[in-house]
Amino acid sequence: MRKICLLGSTGSIGTQTLDVIRSHKEEFQLIGLSFGRNVALGLKQIQEFRPKVVCVYSKEEANLLYPDLPPGVKVVYGEQGLVEVAAVCEADILVNAVMGSIGLKPTLGAIESGKDIAIANKETLVTAGHLVTEMAKKYEVELIPVDSEHSAIYQCLHGDVEKDVDRLILTASGGSFRDRSLSELEGVTVEEALNHPNWEMGAKITIDSATMMNKGLEVIEARWLFNIPYEKIDVILHKESIIHSMVEYIDGSVLAHLGTPDMRVPIQYALSKPKRLVLHGGQKLNLWEVGSLHFEKPNMERYRCLKMAFEAGKIGGSAPTVLNAANEIAVSEFLNGNIPFLGIDQLVEKALSDHSPTSDPSLDEIVMIDEETRNKIKSYLN
Ligand SMILES: NC(=O)C1=CN([C@@H]2O[C@H](COP(=O)(O)OP(=O)(O)OC[C@H]3O[C@@H](n4cnc5c(N)ncnc54)[C@H](OP(=O)(O)O)[C@@H]3O)[C@@H](O)[C@H]2O)C=CC1
Numbered sequence: 387m388r389k390i391c392l393l394g395s396t397g398s399i400g401t402q403t404l405d406v407i408r409s410h411k412e413e414f415q416l417i418g419l420s421f422g423r424n425v426a427l428g429l430k431q432i433q434e435f436r437p438k439v440v441c442v443y444s445k446e447e448a449n450l451l452y453p454d455l456p457p458g459v460k461v462v463y464g465e466q467g468l469v470e471v472a473a474v475c476e477a478d479i480l481v482n483a484v485m486g487s488i489g490l491k492p493t494l495g496a497i498e499s500g501k502d503i504a505i506a507n508k509e510t511l512v513t514a515g516h517l518v519t520e521m522a523k524k525y526e527v528e529l530i531p532v533d534s535e536h537s538a539i540y541q542c543l544h545g546d547v548e549k550d551v552d553r554l555i556l557t558a559s560g561g562s563f564r565d566r567s568l569s570e571l572e573g574v575t576v577e578e579a580l581n582h583p584n585w586e587m588g589a590k591i592t593i594d595s596a597t598m599m600n601k602g603l604e605v606i607e608a609r610w611l612f613n614i615p616y617e618k619i620d621v622i623l624h625k626e627s628i629i630h631s632m633v634e635y636i637d638g639s640v641l642a643h644l645g646t647p648d649m650r651v652p653i654q655y656a657l658s659k660p661k662r663l664v665l666h667g668g669q670k671l672n673l674w675e676v677g678s679l680h681f682e683k684p685n686m687e688r689y690r691c692l693k694m695a696f697e698a699g700k701i702g703g704s705a706p707t708v709l710n711a712a713n714e715i716a717v718s719e720f721l722n723g724n725i726p727f728l729g730i731d732q733l734v735e736k737a738l739s740d741h742s743p744t745s746d747p748s749l750d751e752i753v754m755i756d757e758e759t760r761n762k763i764k765s766y767l768n
């Protein structure tokens with residue numbers, strides 16, 4: 387029985403993780419969970435799964451929970467609470483499915499307490515990949531990818547990444563505006579941007595897919611998860627999202643992972659690997675129905691966020707921290723209707739050009755630079 391702690395239980399990845407746990411009760415037990423402000427859903431989850439410890443956004447949400455809380459459930463809150471639930475609870479594995487760099491400290495805390503990390507929360511690896519991977523090595527825990535592309539690569543990897551692999555090839559759907567030119571993006575609405583062609587996901591990642599910042603963050607995520615240089619990471623447009631990513635070996639062989647777009651597959655594999663379990667309610671891939679698959683080289687001038695992510699990744703140090711923090715705020719401003727869609731990459735570009743990167747930043751430096759960047763973006767808007 388694998389004991390699981392889940393951060394971000396009310397979100398897209400969180401609810402699908404609970405589906406997996408629910409459908410394999412003989413394999414998995416939920417020990418701790420966290421959510422933010424969705425008390426109504428969070429309470430139902432607590433009543434169903436009876437975790438020992440729960441973290442919510444603030445004291446306000448904790449107070450809303452108390453009257454209906456089953457006996458024996460401990461409630462904590464805030465950033466410190468997230469670290470506590472991730473580190474203290476007696477789980478074997480942490481599923482980190484919160485959105486944003488708020489996931490960094492709980493990840494480090496869980497690693498220090500010896501838990502493996504099933505990581506969906508890519509922003510944590512983007513903002514501080516060097517710290518997370520160093521610490522995982524030190525405490526001998528595994529970082530297991532949940533992101534579909536990285537899970538695909540993980541499943542295609544055999545042998546020595548350094549010696550045998552020529553390239554990782556990340557597939558990209560192109561997002562909601564893939565059939566429009568840059569000039570056609572002026573005035574697009576939040577609703578249009580949230581209409582992803584292949585995946586149903588949380589709002590922030592859906593906007594990231596539309597700007598292709600998602601793929602940029604995934605390039606940086608791949609660099610850290612697989613300890614591979616940027617020169618060996620490529621992105622290819624593949625509009626069907628059937629091939630989830632590929633590994634090209636030095637002998638020219640390319641291994642790919644295919645499947646219908648369903649995040650429960652990589653979530654379940656991260657929890658059960660190397661064992662494979664039946665995906666209850668899943669749809670098998672029917673290639674006759676799919677018919678053909680398409681591939682295209684992305685135009686870096688069209689997908690400026692992807693270009694900036696490659697550049698920031700190659701600069702390294704604190705540059706990816708700035709890229710990520712600026713993007714988190716810019717996306718939230720777009721979702722709140724305060725800036726146009728095309729304002730997102732402009733704000734990220736400005737934040738990067740105003741920053742002098744520090745090499746090998748410490749945790750304190752990362753936290754400071756992340757906060758400074760968020761404030762800077764808000765000041766540009768004022
Ligand atoms: N959705 C997907 O298919 C994929 C997602 N990912 C990655 O997984 C992560 C989660 O994505 P997704 O599930 O789509 O996101 P959602 O927005 O759907 O869910 C986010 C979860 O995090 C909680 N949360 C958000 N902010 C805070 C905070 N400040 N403090 C505590 N909890 C918080 C939310 O709580 P509440 O709603 O209760 O406020 C919710 O439970 C992201 O990093 C994303 O990039 C990666 C691959 C695929």
Ligand SMILES: CC(=O)[C@@H](O)[C@H](O)COP(=O)(O)O
Pocket residue numbers: 533534535557558559560561585591594595596600601649
């Ligand atoms: C499901 C998943 O892993 C997402 O990150 C997905 O890849 C988004 O799709 P695109 O970024 O390719 O549009």
Ligand SMILES: [Mn+2]
Pocket residue numbers: 533534535604
């Ligand atoms: Mn992905």
